[in-house]
Amino acid sequence: MRIYAIWLLVLAASLTTFAAQQESAAQLSARAESSPLDQQPALYLKAAHQQLKDTDTLYDQGKTEEASNGVRLISEYADKAADTSIRSGKKLKDAEIEIRKIATRLKDIQHTLSFDDQAPVKTTVEHLEELRTKLLARMFSKEKKK
Helix, strand or coil, rough: CHHHHHHHHHHHHHHHHHHHHHHCCHHHHHHCCCCCCCHHHHHHHHHHHHHHHHHHHHHCCCCHHHHHHHHHHHHHHHHHHHHHHHHHCHHHHHHHHHHHHHHHHHHHHHCCCCCHCCHHHHHHHHHHHHHHHHHHHHHCCCCCCC
């Protein structure tokens, strides 16, 4: 009887974990907007990663228009993550690392696309590099940190 109770508890815990992982990028973004400022960067970055996975799938399926919209959303989520991170002064290093990972993955995706489809991805990668520069400048600035 005790073993069944333990297995039931483990099953319930794994199901809730699985359900939490299946949040869409839009849901994560909405949750970030209502979260405290210091928790927003992590949620926006999680949304950007989820959107990156979805966009990669769309490119694999040949849905270029929808994937281009996904690339735009990745840029928006990264903007919000960098902005909230800079405003709060927290999670700057984490935000910079995650944005670098997203930019690297987008570069990999860009190399698999036809020349005509590369433009929005290239623009987004350049924008992400600018965000990284802003984050690094804030991390290493001489002004007093809050």
